[in-house]
Amino acid sequence: MVKNLFFCFCCGLFFSVDAQDCNVIVFHSEFEEDQFSKPPNQLAQLLMADESATTDEYIQFDRELDDYINSLKIKRAKTKKNKDFISFVFYRTHRKYLKRYAPFTSLASLSKSGKYDCLSATSLYSYIFSELGIDHSVIETSYHIYLKINADEGDLLIESTDPIYGFVDRQNEIEERLNEIDKDAVAVENTYSFTSVVNDKISFQELIGLQYYNLAVAAFNAQHYENAINLLSKGLIFRNHSRTTEFGLVIAQAVMKDDDLDQDSKLGYVNKLQRLFHSSTTLASR
Numbered sequence: 684m685v686k687n688l689f690f691c692f693c694c695g696l697f698f699s700v701d702a703q704d705c706n707v708i709v710f711h712s713e714f715e716e717d718q719f720s721k722p723p724n725q726l727a728q729l730l731m732a733d734e735s736a737t738t739d740e741y742i743q744f745d746r747e748l749d750d751y752i753n754s755l756k757i758k759r760a761k762t763k764k765n766k767d768f769i770s771f772v773f774y775r776t777h778r779k780y781l782k783r784y785a786p787f788t789s790l791a792s793l794s795k796s797g798k799y800d801c802l803s804a805t806s807l808y809s810y811i812f813s814e815l816g817i818d819h820s821v822i823e824t825s826y827h828i829y830l831k832i833n834a835d836e837g838d839l840l841i842e843s844t845d846p847i848y849g850f851v852d853r854q855n856e857i858e859e860r861l862n863e864i865d866k867d868a869v870a871v872e873n874t875y876s877f878t879s880v881v882n883d884k885i886s887f888q889e890l891i892g893l894q895y896y897n898l899a900v901a902a903f904n905a906q907h908y909e910n911a912i913n914l915l916s917k918g919l920i921f922r923n924h925s926r927t928t929e930f931g932l933v934i935a936q937a938v939m940k941d942d943d944l945d946q947d948s949k950l951g952y953v954n955k956l957q958r959l960f961h962s963s964t965t966l967a968s969r
Contacts, residue, residue, distance in 0.1 A: 709913045714738050729806050732894035733791035744794040752814045766836040766852055773841055773850045784844060787901035801828050802897050804843035821890055825881045827864050877926055892922025908938055908952050916959050931956050
């Protein structure tokens, strides 16, 4: 029986793909392929990992967010304290967009259903804060992801999956919440626990990679190995780390132990993984 992967992410080093390498990428939608050939668009890049995302849906969500962000800018002009405005953005956004927690939910799915997880919700907040010009950091831990903001009044923590107490502005409470996050990072029965430990500030480009990684984990849990490998390969364009390599080994081991696969299929998947992780492709920022 294949173990499910606990809700987690990857972190680490970059590498890039040139035009020749792009020819071997397996795109799952026209929308995704377009984003690889166009100048970077932050919202579109956060959506493209989901094969269900379309250009029309992106345009609609982009317009909706643009109207929402403009309304927030009006509110900001009327708010004296930066901390109070950020608190307003957190709670207003949660009520407006984040309806129900569901693991492995993409930002594209969030935009249509209101379902979210810590990655999709944090990605939404990060995009909104960026558009508002609010300096912030996205922090990835072994089993979670959250936002840290250096406001004029001091540090703030945004825990996107907590609609009631997710805005934290007192230093002692921030430390308590971070300790809770560490304690919650415990694998449950019948799950795989990664050996590598993650606690990193990540860039926007790496955040794109995490969209692919998260969906690759979901595909693996459903034993859709080919889809998991394809998603992982595209995620590596934006983000790579020892945990990513470890995930590749987990996939290879699961494939070889799967009695429902014939030998040719097993070798085909393993060869794909070998080519993926032994690639000599070098980093170049997209």
